[in-house]
Amino acid sequence: MNNDQLIRITRYYRSLNRLKTIGLEKVFAHNLADAAGVSAAIVRKDFSQLGIHGQKRGGYEIHDLLVSLGEILGKGDSQNCIIIGCGRIGKALMHYNGFEPDGIRIVAGFDSDPLVYSDASHPVPIYPISRIDEVVEALQVTAGIITVPEQAASDSYERLLKAGVMGILNFSPITLKPQATEDGRMPVVHNINIALELEQIFYELKFPKVK
């Protein structure tokens, strides 16, 4: 499966959940395409490639789709996540309640500052970064979110990999690159650079696409 397709599938999944809560039971490729911001042809092609079949003229059963896509996306597996760097952004993410519907759980935070990790007034326990290995093992952590300052990003990244956390969501302005670990595993890294996003927006405003 390619990357763009994966993005689309997570979008479909999300949109389908919305449609379901509204009370719909069936959906047409065209509707889903609108909701996910793609063309209807691509929706059909995606499903076709994934072995998902609808009913001619009847569209697709939302429930079936959610099950199929859910399996593909690995719903039901443990999706435990830790936060490295409990500054403002890290704490904000800890309190964020948009993860649960997707089965993602923030199970712990880490910080280098004793004042932070000895403070118990957080939704999840915060540990000193030195304890990362044991916590990762004990809580079956599979992904980590990096919300540390720029200069600490590489170190956090290495510690995560060393602790066996192969999924990384990086909010620091450094672009972290996936590199195979000693045991040959390849981490999955997504970099979100907020300043960069804004820059792109300003550019696109300045030079609108004429299309």
Added chain:
Amino acid sequence: MNNDQLIRITRYYRSLNRLKTIGLEKVFAHNLADAAGVSAAIVRKDFSQLGIHGQKRGGYEIHDLLVSLGEILGKGDSQNCIIIGCGRIGKALMHYNGFEPDGIRIVAGFDSDPLVYSDASHPVPIYPISRIDEVVEALQVTAGIITVPEQAASDSYERLLKAGVMGILNFSPITLKPQATEDGRMPVVHNINIALELEQIFYELKFPKVK
């Protein structure tokens, strides 16, 4: 200029700034490719298309590149930004100091809660959402960051457009779609969905690319 290329250019710009602070003066397409995570051929092709020329065997002058790319990216223009929704994430972004090096300024926040907007202990003033039009005009705001709960996202979006803010960075889980305004202008919308990013990471971990 296409979208992927724009992303690459902002990456080049950022990487070049780093290389410059290290003390380098020249850079080869190959180095920059590594730093930006693309292939060397694509770096050369990008520059070629942008009319940027290096020296055969000598690579590219970092300073010249930064000037050229800076012009393309519109550095030097006012890049004033407001934050809609001053919850934890909104406040965290207000305190974020990674915008300044890029010339981006957060100039105001907006919230619907009187307890929030009457509190003066923030780095920038916070106004009730009803005052958005006047503030946008007075402060020459060109972009807005949406950090409100899901149910308020569409409303925030519409208010921004109505106030004339055509650049939108949306952190709410709703995917906002650009739609031409009454006066025919097309907004630029970037959606960042954190849960979705994590989901993709979990998927990629589960089914590693074999390549």
Added chain:
DNA sequence: GAGTTAATGTACACTTTTTCACATAAATAG
């Protein structure tokens, strides 16, 4: 139950993006 309509499924054409390959120019070495 024949005709019409509505939606899927997919082959094919088209477009965009990336890589390859190599000509070109500059610097260095002998």
Added chain:
DNA sequence: CTATTTATGTGAAAAAGTGTACATTAACTC
């Protein structure tokens, strides 16, 4: 000064992705 090395610049090929068109099937209509 000639040969060699190194990196740019770019046309052509390859690959990837998208859209179009239409055959196919199912439901509805009369």
